[in-house]
Amino acid sequence: MLIGVPREIKRDEYRVAMLPVGVEELRRTGHQVVIETNAGVGSGIPDAEYEVEGAQIAASAKQIYDLADLIVKVKEPLPAEYPLIRPAQTLFTYFHFAADRGLTDAMLKSGAICLAYETLRDAQGRLPLLTPMSEVAGRMSIQEGAKYLEKPQLGRGILLAGVPGVAPAHITILGGGVVGANAAKIAAGFQADIAILDVNMDRLRYLDDIMPPNVNVLYSDRHTIREQLRLADLVIGVVLIPGAKAPRLITRQDLKLMKPGSVIIDVAIDQGGCVETSRPTTHSDPTYLEEGVLHYCVTNMPGAVGRTSTFALCNVTLPFVLQLAKLGTEQAIAKSPPIASAANIHRGRVTNEAVAETFGLKYESPH
Secondary structure, eight states: OEEEEOOOOSTTOOOOSOOHHHHHHHHHTTOEEEEETTTTGGGTOOHHHHHHTTOEEESSHHHHHHHOSEEEOSSOOOGGGGGGOOTTOEEEEOOOGGGOHHHHHHHHHHTOEEEEGGGOOOTTSOOTTTHHHHHHHHHHHHHHHHHHTSGGGTSOOOOTTOBTTBOOOEEEEEOOSHHHHHHHHHHHHTTOEEEEEESOHHHHHHHHHHSOTTEEEEEOOHHHHHHHHHHOSEEEEOOOOTTSOOOOOBOHHHHTTSOTTOEEEEGGGGGTOSBTTOOOBOSSSOEEEETTEEEEOBTTGGGGGHHHHHHHHHHHHHHHHHHHHHHOHHHHHHHOHHHHHHEEEETTEEOOHHHHHHHTOOBOOOO
16 A cells, blocks of 8 residues: 655644654555655654655655555645545544534545544544543643743733742643643642543542642532632633534633633634634634633644654554555454544545534444
């Protein structure tokens, strides 16, 4: 099989979908790899490192799409890439279809097979290709929150840790999954006062057991959320329904409960956001004010730490790329439940129930 890795063109995206070791492993098993020139530069990987392992270097994305049976990416195709995609070509990347009807319609029209990292489930029901980027985003959310709470950034002028005689910041984390747990872990190290909200009591009990004393776990309901918004200097929104649009937990009216200059980091923005006033932003222009509250809604947070994120992502995607290359897409979908769970769109059909439900489209099995 010929595997293609185009350079990411989303604004401020520095990740790449394959490491040189991935080229080596694919070549060793008899496959060809074509990588667009400078695809790895943002992650500190020059073309020469790929060439040493036997990759061909292509001058343009068009060459990649024209040649490859399997396209491996990091982020969803952008409109400039839509015309390059061929019928029956396989794309393996983050899609987040439920947040983007235009992308969904374009991929249905393309006739391609779209395998989404974010819905691939392993035998234990986990999301192994989402987890490492969730870890990065969770840890980054506190780093970014600390920065944007500074007064020159239009925040309240709050130091997360406080100082002796001055209280630390209060941080509310909506969602106790991988992102929320990683955010809490970093915030706890800053000695902030933290509350994690979730609706899963088993998860709350687990977090209560493992978190330090400055992290409190609370059952999430409308009353508790509103109470927390009154207290919060920083709110981290991290709720996830795999494949589906994120539930709206904070309304515009709710923002009036918050202190002027408080900050919301909506990590759920990839899936549409969990705050009514959230809209996608970029690393170059990351924040805006609504109702006196500073919003940070960057859709590719891990892209800013490209080298860390690339290695973390490729560590988990490579085994599935090798499987797809060995079996071919159709056989891989038939024989591998994890790869079948990643199939969101298959030759003009919606094959993910959450995406179909979001847009009122017909769902069909990928098999």
